[in-house]
Amino acid sequence: MSLARSLKDGLQFHAQVIKSGFTPTVFTSNQLIHLYSKNGLIREAYRLFDEMPERNVYSWNTVINAYIKAQNLSNAQNLFDAVPEKDSVTYNSLISGYANRDGFEDRAVRLFLQMQNDCDGVRRDEFTLTTMLNLTAKLSALSWGQQLHSFMLKTANDLSGFAVSSLIDMYSKSGSFPDAWTVFERGSSSAVDLVSKNAMVAACCREGKLDLAQNLFWSKHQMNDSVSWNTMIAGFAQNGQEEKAIEMFKCMAVEGFSWNEHSFASVLSAFSSLKALKMGKEIHSWVVKKGIDSNPFISSGIVDLYSKCGNMNYAEFVYLKMKVENSFAVTSMIVGYAAEGNMAEARRLFDSLADKNSVVWTAMISGYVKTQQSDDAFELFRQFMERDARDYDALLFINLLGACTTQAIVDPGKQIHAYIMKVGIEIDEKVVTAVVDMYCKCGSIGYAERIFQNLASRDLILHNVMIAGYAHHGYEYEALQLFEEMVKRGLQPDAVTFVAILSACRHSGLVEVGENYFSSMTEDYSILPERDHYACMIDLYGRANQLEKATVFMDKIPMELDAIILGTFINACKMNRNVKLANDAEEKLLKIEGDNGARYVQLAGAYASEGRWDEMGRIMKKMRGKELRKHTGCSWLQVGNRRHTFISNDRSHSETEAVHAMLDCLIQELVASIHDEEELSQ
DNA sequence: GAAAATCCGT
Numbered sequence: 001m002s003l004a005r006s007l008k009d010g011l012q013f014h015a016q017v018i019k020s021g022f023t024p025t026v027f028t029s030n031q032l033i034h035l036y037s038k039n040g041l042i043r044e045a046y047r048l049f050d051e052m053p054e055r056n057v058y059s060w061n062t063v064i065n066a067y068i069k070a071q072n073l074s075n076a077q078n079l080f081d082a083v084p085e086k087d088s089v090t091y092n093s094l095i096s097g098y099a100n101r102d103g104f105e106d107r108a109v110r111l112f113l114q115m116q117n118d119c120d121g122v123r124r125d126e127f128t129l130t131t132m133l134n135l136t137a138k139l140s141a142l143s144w145g146q147q148l149h150s151f152m153l154k155t156a157n158d159l160s161g162f163a164v165s166s167l168i169d170m171y172s173k174s175g176s177f178p179d180a181w182t183v184f185e186r187g188s189s190s191a192v193d194l195v196s197k198n199a200m201v202a203a204c205c206r207e208g209k210l211d212l213a214q215n216l217f218w219s220k221h222q223m224n225d226s227v228s229w230n231t232m233i234a235g236f237a238q239n240g241q242e243e244k245a246i247e248m249f250k251c252m253a254v255e256g257f258s259w260n261e262h263s264f265a266s267v268l269s270a271f272s273s274l275k276a277l278k279m280g281k282e283i284h285s286w287v288v289k290k291g292i293d294s295n296p297f298i299s300s301g302i303v304d305l306y307s308k309c310g311n312m313n314y315a316e317f318v319y320l321k322m323k324v325e326n327s328f329a330v331t332s333m334i335v336g337y338a339a340e341g342n343m344a345e346a347r348r349l350f351d352s353l354a355d356k357n358s359v360v361w362t363a364m365i366s367g368y369v370k371t372q373q374s375d376d377a378f379e380l381f382r383q384f385m386e387r388d389a390r391d392y393d394a395l396l397f398i399n400l401l402g403a404c405t406t407q408a409i410v411d412p413g414k415q416i417h418a419y420i421m422k423v424g425i426e427i428d429e430k431v432v433t434a435v436v437d438m439y440c441k442c443g444s445i446g447y448a449e450r451i452f453q454n455l456a457s458r459d460l461i462l463h464n465v466m467i468a469g470y471a472h473h474g475y476e477y478e479a480l481q482l483f484e485e486m487v488k489r490g491l492q493p494d495a496v497t498f499v500a501i502l503s504a505c506r507h508s509g510l511v512e513v514g515e516n517y518f519s520s521m522t523e524d525y526s527i528l529p530e531r532d533h534y535a536c537m538i539d540l541y542g543r544a545n546q547l548e549k550a551t552v553f554m555d556k557i558p559m560e561l562d563a564i565i566l567g568t569f570i571n572a573c574k575m576n577r578n579v580k581l582a583n584d585a586e587e588k589l590l591k592i593e594g595d596n597g598a599r600y601v602q603l604a605g606a607y608a609s610e611g612r613w614d615e616m617g618r619i620m621k622k623m624r625g626k627e628l629r630k631h632t633g634c635s636w637l638q639v640g641n642r643r644h645t646f647i648s649n650d651r652s653h654s655e656t657e658a659v660h661a662m663l664d665c666l667i668q669e670l671v672a673s674i675h676d677e678e679e680l681s682q
Numbered sequence: 683g684a685a686a687a688t689c690c691g692t
Contacts, residue, residue, distance in 0.1 A: 058684050230691075
């Protein structure tokens, strides 16, 4: 009897066996079961197994693996339970099945614990250990990984390529890069194993150490395979070096390696980041031709490309062709719709998802934040807090806190802060900074200060936020003191720090102090002043009634005067009631920003303050016909959970009549009391 | 003589 190599041979062979009435040997049947399983013919594989008059442990293992391959873990488990004599392969197969299935990881662990204690007394071998390492890497369970590692050392199972590469991967994915490196160094003391090298290159990329990754990649580069290339392409793409990723992608083909799903997925993400629609489209057509456009990584990559390029029609078209729900593609589209302000479409997609991960929630809520629909953002966040799952995206909190900050509403900010503490999220530096910033900008400088002072480590950005917070609240002394402390601790201030410091000075009229810091900035810290610093200085002089100094200062600014600087200067003129200088600056400003309605309003305001109604009328006339899309300034009141916003002459509130009746009442009382006082003084 | 494990893509 000959060995069946292809499926066709196998089927022919099987038919002959049945016709001839022979009973194949157990060995031959096992081979056939494996062949059927490899070709996805699970029913045929099982029938053959079922009809075997006698079976050995190979038969059981093969058919169990057939079910695992077909994703049918319950049948695999039933067969596992029925195996008369299990060996390590029986255990390893099912452990691997559970380890790779989301939500069933605990069963893998239980089987691992049971295998050596069970009546079967099956020994854990290298297969068991590498599978378990894979699982702990997936769960980022460093302490389990370490225990497995020491077990491997004890049983001398730590030296093969399988062991070394799994260990590198485990340490890297558990956030312990130095240990990964140690394992790699020790493992490659004799001969370098390619898979281990690839795992180490990937670990370097994960860590952002791209130079190290490249050195490794090019050392012994004769042995590189397509995985090595894909690793580098992905590494560049994930670390913001899209051009290099594309270069490697091209180079890979030149070197004779063919592109696969991994290569396409990575280069697609590079093109998306660059919004390179044309090149992206080429990849699109290429993958369609190759027939791999149904791969979920590829198809969602294409959806992401079109979404990032603002082509939502194409994105929808590609998404509709996908047969299964894909939260990654939906996230891309939500972000895409949010970017064009179409939150209704974004919400439709969000609601269409049966299974929402934290990234989708973050995208949707952040979309509301970005389109300034903060009521919707907070409402959705309330629903987010009520769900059972406990996974988070730090970006969600940063964006929501940002919404509180721009609206200066502290209560929702406090709720977010409380929620962060309640669920015990590992406090990310960026999140803490956002919390401090929120309290600063919402007027709760005391809270901000307390959090700031209790932090063990404080970086530059946090200091900048706190100094700016003090400055905005008129605590110039605290701002300057914190600056000095920061410098004493060895933190180098940056351009942002000086904006905050100069702001502190201008708010309290500390002209000389401000001048000193301004020159110290360049002389002591080699930071070139930017637009904001110049504007700060002009404002500083303006507020201190030193318009002449402002004018002299402005003449020395070595960059082109832009709207911010001129606007600030006009404000300074306004404060010093100097219409002549304002006029000159106005001409310059209108040349730069003739279309910006806000500037006209600012100018008109400057003249109105002077009582120059004719001038104001002139400006208003110039304004007419231009598109004036100034954001309307509004006032708001928080009553209970609702915030009520008002603009001037606003009668849209549902209780506007009652509000105005009350207002009339108050005005009358005010007028009456003024009359009383006048009568008294006479 | 046969069965199980490692690295790369949202």
